[in-house]
Amino acid sequence: MSIPDTVATFTPSTAAPATRAGLDWARAQVFLARERESYVQRNPRSAALAARAQQHLLFGVPLHWMTDWGTPFALHVDHASGAQVTDADGHMLADFCLGDTGAMLGHSPGPVAAALQAQATRGYTTMLATEDASVVGEALAERFGLQYWQFAMSATDANRYIVRWIRAATGRKKLLVFNGCYHGTIEDVFVDLVNGVPVQRGSLLGQVHDLTEHTVVVEFNDLAALEAALAEGDVACVLAEPVMTNIGMVLPQPGYWEAAQRLIQQYGALLVADETHTISTGPGGYTQAAGLKPDALVLGKPVGGGVPCAVYGMSADLAARAIQAKQDAPPGHSGIGTTLTGNMLAMAAMRAALTEVITPAAYAHMLPLAEQLAEGVRALIACYQLPWCVTQVGTRTEFQFTPTPPRNGAEAGAILDGELEHLIHLGLLNRGVMITPFHNMMLVCLQTTAADVERLLTALDDVLGAIVVA
Known part of the structure; x- marks a missing residue:
């Protein structure tokens, strides 16, 4: 049986989508190539495990969604606790994905x-x-x-x-x-x-x-x-x-x-x-x-x-x-x-x-951190003069590639940009921060700290600085 290639590849677009206003896409592609090489060098154990999984797991992962991260090969986890995930190569990642809400109150509470x-x-x-x-x-x-x-x-x-x-x-x-x-x-x-x-x-x-x-x-x-x-x-x-x-x-x-x-x-x-x-x-x-x-x-x-x-x-x-x-x-x-x-x-x-x-006390801790995160992302967007916005519902925060929040599903779908999302996500991952692979959603949990939020903002600042028009 032929095993599909699960390595994410990106073809530079000939026309610049509206989502990329303010970005230097040629510069972004250089950044992406560098980040992909960095990921490969940083994660030899995940690479070996991904190659092993290809032999018997469809798409090389337990669930095919696990190939949606935009990484050269699937990241493998060793363990997760609180607001942190430790991957197979020993890197400790600040987790703002939290199992796409499954671990919204932290891993292994x-x-x-x-x-x-x-x-x-x-x-x-x-x-x-x-x-x-x-x-x-x-x-x-x-x-x-x-x-x-x-x-x-x-x-x-x-x-x-x-x-x-x-x-x-x-x-x-x-x-x-x-x-x-x-x-x-x-x-x-x-x-x-x-x-x-x-x-x-x-x-x-x-x-x-x-x-x-x-x-x-x-x-x-x-x-x-x-x-x-x-x-x-x-x-x-x-x-x-x-x-x-x-x-x-x-x-x-x-x-x-x-x-x-x-x-x-x-x-x-x-x-x-x-x-x-x-x-x-x-x-x-x-x-x-x-x-x-x-x-x-x-x-x-x-x-x-x-x-x-x-x-x-x-x-x-x-x-x-x-x-x-x-x-x-x-x-x-x-x-x-x-x-x-x-x-x-x-x-x-x-x-x-x-x-x-799942108590009022837990939310009393999480909600102010989510506000800190939302305001920090807004400040970065303003600093780089990007036509993006931040939306939030409680502990869930998201930045979207549009100046004003979408009003319906058609508008929201029109501003999705998988290439740009994966580029940003990979850059964050290499800097020790993980957000969801689907659009740009971020969650804080009971164990998230102000230092974790600042780590995410610093990483995002670094990524945006490398892809905006200089």
Whole structure:
């Protein structure tokens, strides 16, 4: 079998995209070549491990996304703790990626590690309930204001399950999402607007059914488009991040969610808030901070301190309708849940994370650091006179290649520049700082220090100084 070449290569563009205004791209290419050579020289152990993995791992990594970093070969990790990752060659990296939110409260948080150690000799999975499950349900209900909860192994599954429950409860088939959204790999959401026309996303591999039959897509922040879609009377639910984060951050316009919630309720649909990323806002997510009243809520990644698990909650009214739908259905598999759903290990991790880690005190530490980071990046952008902006939601900060923040998914997608992003990310990585490989998102965690933030800003200053017009 031929193994694909996973080494990232970049071809200089003939036309300068708007995202590169203020940059000397020829100078940037010289910088990139130097940084790639530096990466190779600094990471011989990762190189050897990458070559070994090519023999049996598809794309040479456990998950093909791990090739998205723009590095000459996959970086391999030895261990991670708190706000730091130590790679296979012994370099200690200040981590502002944090597992793309999975480790948002830091790697191996102490209370979660202790809970896992205690549970390790008491069983991992039995397909039976534990006391931990009751405590987790109580904590979630108090935190998010939704009475009933269920569990999943990932936010993808949680989104898939809540959509199924709502379709069953309402008798409606259609799902409404926002252009450019991402809610894990639930197939229903892979529909984009292209010139105003819903189109199934071409990157979705192996999909054989036409998703546009049951998925409606509109632009975020467009109330008129939302109302027109809802007025058809066949939308079961609107699945939305309160702030779009995966195509680059898109903040809601003032008053948008208040008006959107009224429209959703008026036309008999339900609102599902996917807080998997926007839990960065605070311990109750954007929902609590902005006073949203969703009918259901999904939270994955950080809810177990990085242990694979997720939750979804629903209002008492929706729960009653969901229970009735299950009782009215023929006996047999509902298509919801897996054998490992709600396993004992995950429940122990979630109990510790919700009661001891994801706390107001943690955010009291993280939020000021995120502000320090955001202001520092703004200062660098101003110093180098770049037409970029900084967007932020709680502990999540991002710099975007546009003078003003995008208002919807189309605008956010238009300013993505993979070549430029990878160049910056590689430069930061060689300087001991790691941010996400997807756009320019940065997270601070409970163990992040002011010195870590300054380290990132110093590294970014160095990178920008090497690629701007001299």
